[in-house]
Amino acid sequence: MALTLKQQFSSPGGILKFLIKHNTIFIFLLLVIFSAFISDVFFTSVNLSNLLKQVSGIGIISIGMLIVILTGGIDLSVGSMVALLAVTFAILINIVVLPVAIVLTILIGFGLGSVAGYLVAYQKMAPFIATLALMTVARGLGFIYSKGSPITFKTPGGEFMSNFANNSTLGVPNIAIVFFIIVIIAMVMLKYNVFGRLIIAIGSNEEASRLSGIKVSKYKFLVYAISGSLAAIAAIIVASRTNLGSPNMGMAWELDAIAAVVIGGASLNGGKGSAINTLMGVLILGLIGNILNLLNVPSYPQQVVKGGIIIFAVLLQRFEKK
Amino acid sequence: MQNSESEYRLEMSGISKSFGVVSVLENVNLKIKHGEIHALLGENGAGKSTLMKILSGVHQKDTGKVLLNGEEINPKNTHDGQELGINVVYQELSLVNDLSVAENIYLHKLGANKFWMNWKKITHDAQELINSLGFDIDASAIVRDLSIVQKQVVEIAKAISEDTKILVLDEPTTVFDPTDTQKLFDNLFKLKERGISIIYISHHLEEIFKIADTVTVLKDGVDTGSLPVSETDTDGVIRLMIGRELKDLYPIRDVVVGNTPIFEVKNLTAKDTLVYDVSFSVKPGEVLGVAGLGGSGRTETAKLIFGAHKKKSGSIFLNGEEIKTKSPVDAVGHEIGLVSENRKEEGVFLPLSIRKNISVTNFDPISTKLGFIKTDKEHSNVLGLMKKLNIKAPDSEVDVKNLSGGNQQKVALAKWLSIDSKVIIIDEPTRGVDVGAKVEIYSLINEVAKKGVAVIVISSDMPEIMGIADRILVMHEGTIYGELPKEKFSEENILRYSIGEPLK
Numbered sequence: 001m002a003l004t005l006k007q008q009f010s011s012p013g014g015i016l017k018f019l020i021k022h023n024t025i026f027i028f029l030l031l032v033i034f035s036a037f038i039s040d041v042f043f044t045s046v047n048l049s050n051l052l053k054q055v056s057g058i059g060i061i062s063i064g065m066l067i068v069i070l071t072g073g074i075d076l077s078v079g080s081m082v083a084l085l086a087v088t089f090a091i092l093i094n095i096v097v098l099p100v101a102i103v104l105t106i107l108i109g110f111g112l113g114s115v116a117g118y119l120v121a122y123q124k125m126a127p128f129i130a131t132l133a134l135m136t137v138a139r140g141l142g143f144i145y146s147k148g149s150p151i152t153f154k155t156p157g158g159e160f161m162s163n164f165a166n167n168s169t170l171g172v173p174n175i176a177i178v179f180f181i182i183v184i185i186a187m188v189m190l191k192y193n194v195f196g197r198l199i200i201a202i203g204s205n206e207e208a209s210r211l212s213g214i215k216v217s218k219y220k221f222l223v224y225a226i227s228g229s230l231a232a233i234a235a236i237i238v239a240s241r242t243n244l245g246s247p248n249m250g251m252a253w254e255l256d257a258i259a260a261v262v263i264g265g266a267s268l269n270g271g272k273g274s275a276i277n278t279l280m281g282v283l284i285l286g287l288i289g290n291i292l293n294l295l296n297v298p299s300y301p302q303q304v305v306k307g308g309i310i311i312f313a314v315l316l317q318r319f320e321k322k
Numbered sequence: 323m324q325n326s327e328s329e330y331r332l333e334m335s336g337i338s339k340s341f342g343v344v345s346v347l348e349n350v351n352l353k354i355k356h357g358e359i360h361a362l363l364g365e366n367g368a369g370k371s372t373l374m375k376i377l378s379g380v381h382q383k384d385t386g387k388v389l390l391n392g393e394e395i396n397p398k399n400t401h402d403g404q405e406l407g408i409n410v411v412y413q414e415l416s417l418v419n420d421l422s423v424a425e426n427i428y429l430h431k432l433g434a435n436k437f438w439m440n441w442k443k444i445t446h447d448a449q450e451l452i453n454s455l456g457f458d459i460d461a462s463a464i465v466r467d468l469s470i471v472q473k474q475v476v477e478i479a480k481a482i483s484e485d486t487k488i489l490v491l492d493e494p495t496t497v498f499d500p501t502d503t504q505k506l507f508d509n510l511f512k513l514k515e516r517g518i519s520i521i522y523i524s525h526h527l528e529e530i531f532k533i534a535d536t537v538t539v540l541k542d543g544v545d546t547g548s549l550p551v552s553e554t555d556t557d558g559v560i561r562l563m564i565g566r567e568l569k570d571l572y573p574i575r576d577v578v579v580g581n582t583p584i585f586e587v588k589n590l591t592a593k594d595t596l597v598y599d600v601s602f603s604v605k606p607g608e609v610l611g612v613a614g615l616g617g618s619g620r621t622e623t624a625k626l627i628f629g630a631h632k633k634k635s636g637s638i639f640l641n642g643e644e645i646k647t648k649s650p651v652d653a654v655g656h657e658i659g660l661v662s663e664n665r666k667e668e669g670v671f672l673p674l675s676i677r678k679n680i681s682v683t684n685f686d687p688i689s690t691k692l693g694f695i696k697t698d699k700e701h702s703n704v705l706g707l708m709k710k711l712n713i714k715a716p717d718s719e720v721d722v723k724n725l726s727g728g729n730q731q732k733v734a735l736a737k738w739l740s741i742d743s744k745v746i747i748i749d750e751p752t753r754g755v756d757v758g759a760k761v762e763i764y765s766l767i768n769e770v771a772k773k774g775v776a777v778i779v780i781s782s783d784m785p786e787i788m789g790i791a792d793r794i795l796v797m798h799e800g801t802i803y804g805e806l807p808k809e810k811f812s813e814e815n816i817l818r819y820s821i822g823e824p825l826k
Contacts, residue, residue: 201682204674211628
């Protein structure tokens with residue numbers, strides 16, 4: 001920690017150590033360089049802004065996933081929540097004014113997350129089970145409320161959101177800006193706020209946390225509620241991009257989010273992980289998809305490559321520990 | 323191969339073992355004849371269990387030799403040990419709760435050579451075995467539904483088979499009433515007649531004199547010799563168990579102890595543990611020692627006070643006012659701290675830095691209203707405590723997992739010093755800690771007490787507790803059996819109260 005970059009490089013094997021320690025960023029940069037060489041269109045602003053737009057939704061729920069995983073839990077419900085909340089937002093935007101629709105959607109997200117939080121923190125249910133059940137419930141509710149078909153935005157509010165979600169500010173897509181702001185808030189909270197410190201403590205040793213007088217249940221409850229709220233924000237963004245809310249949205253997103261968090265070096269046992277590395281994980285996953293698309297690789301082989309990268313990243317982290 | 327030449331069934335000679343820097347056994351010798359019941363005695367932490375674990379293959383010895391029937395053996399794991407005919411009944415029950423009695427008894431023999439199980443035969447054999455022991459348990463019952471006594475019987479039955487040569491029993495009778503104990507003894511005599519050698523570990527001295535032929539006493543990882551039971555008595559054994567040199571480890575207690583108790587516990591009874599009707603008080607500046615054997619309820623009492631275990635009845639007073647500690651959150655709110663005996667699992671956050679470990683109990687002085695941590699303040703606070711406790715690390719960012727046991731323990735203590743606790747309960751303050759750090763921790767305890775903090779120290783290390791406490795409570799079977807004022811401190815007195823006997 002106290003070592004400067006220069007010192008790190010000059011120590012024996014220093015460069016290698018540095019690369020291993022920051023392997024997520026290293027993989028990311030390698031991929032960027034590789035992509036630039038392999039495709040002419042990669043570094044065009046159209047492609048880059050497309051890439052950012054594609055990853056923003058999953059990116060936002062990945063941050064929620066990160067804080068849940070930091071406590072040693074997991075949230076499988078976020079993908080389905082995105083679908084249910086996108087449908088909810090589409091319904092709301094057609095009946096109430098835009099700010100109310102946004103606030104209500106986020107509140108409902110918080111409420112749904114709270115259900116998971118309550119089951120895990122106060123009923124001591126295994127996070128995997130509780131959120132697996134909610135995943136099914138949320139997906140089902142999404143289909144019920146939408147009657148199985150997409151609900152389009154029909155109001156000026158909807159039009160505004162659609163413009164917002166598809167436009168850029170200073171060359172950066174607006175929805176990517178929302179994502180980055182959330183990453184920065186998460187970074188600050190995890191590093192400089194008591195909340196972040198305590199959820200990391202709980203994840204690294206729950207019993208020691210309890211015996212240190214930390215309100216373990218309260219924080220475990222909160223992380224799921226926050227994850228639900230972030231799923232709501234992601235839902236608003238993806239719905240606005242396409243001008244509709246569909247119960248088929250966010251299919252298997254929870255798995256991509258977990259992958260992004262894990263590629264970012266977080267431990268599924270809890271206590272280890274950072275927002276900036278999760279951002280890298282999200283971008284790495286997005287980049288792989290993007291470059292394979294540019295190379296016209298069909299989607300099935302893409303999945304194989306994605307899985308390979310996850311294994312590679314986690315193996316590299318094992319190396320880091322030694 | 324049976325070697326009829328060898329006089330001894332088992333010869334362990336020059337056994338040494340250390341875990342990291344902590345030496346647990348030093349040059350220990352143990353010789354056991356055919357068909358002998360050999361008692362192994364010693365205080366908690368004297369190394370009895372480790373010695374038995376080396377014998378059975380759980381641990382590997384660093385140096386020394388183990389001869390079974392005159393042939394050297396080196397069991398690499400418990401399976402090897404069992405193949406050699408060495409069976410151990412551990413203190414902690416090792417049964418599989420969801421399997422039947424019969425399945426448990428033959429668990430270690432399952433899958434050895436047959437692909438298909440003959441459940442009928444297994445259940446039948448198990449039933450016969452249990453009946454032959456004189457107990458009444460259904461072999462097809464699920465272990466979860468058994469009482470603790472029945473479980474202990476199953477555990478013993480599991481260790482007995484036709485090829486058993488050495489049977490080790492570690493405190494087998496703690497849960498037994500006198501009739502069950504007598505049944506067990508009858509069985510042990512039967513086994514003895516079959517030529518099986520039995521190693522019997524117990525804190526109950528009267529049992530030793532009833533059944534054992536020979537007794538060996540371990541003290542601080544060294545054996546103080548063996549002698550036939552017929553040549554000694556309770557006092558002789560107690561003398562062997564104590565009587566070590568007292569090193570100059572302990573600080574001079576020059577604290578003026580206050581008159582009115584700062585902390586009081588009245589008739590505390592636990593909901594889920596054995597602790598019942600515990601009452602005591604601590605005066606400001608006083609170091610109160612709590613002694614007792616493992617399993618006597620000391621740790622459970624500490625956790626009960628701290629709110630980590632549920633209470634059934636009783637009350638707690640701080641500065642004369644009743645307080646409720648329903649959870650550790652409440653306890654910490656009343657400035658009560660607990661340093662757990664189980665440092666790695668309950669005391670510290672191994673993957674986190676020293677700074678994050680120490681700050682975790684109290685963010686109020688180092689954070690803003692919105693919870694943002696003032697890093698400067700945090701650093702100076704942590705560095706101050708590191709200096710005060712002499713925590714040896716390059717800086718506050720070192721992960722606690724990389725520290726020595728002694729320094730980890732200091733971090734666990736620093737956590738409670740950072741909130742100016744009024745009451746600090748320290749469970750086994752120096753377990754797995756080297757001598758240098760021990761001295762520092764003792765003087766730290768002394769200093770904390772000087773400031774008027776009520777300090778409660780739980781310890782199995784008798785010289786330690788006599789060296790630092792002003793008064794000692796001795797627990798036995800879940801409650802306080804006796805209290806020793808300073809002038810009555812002696813290992814013999816503590817030991818007598820620990821095993822539920824009056825002082826002489």
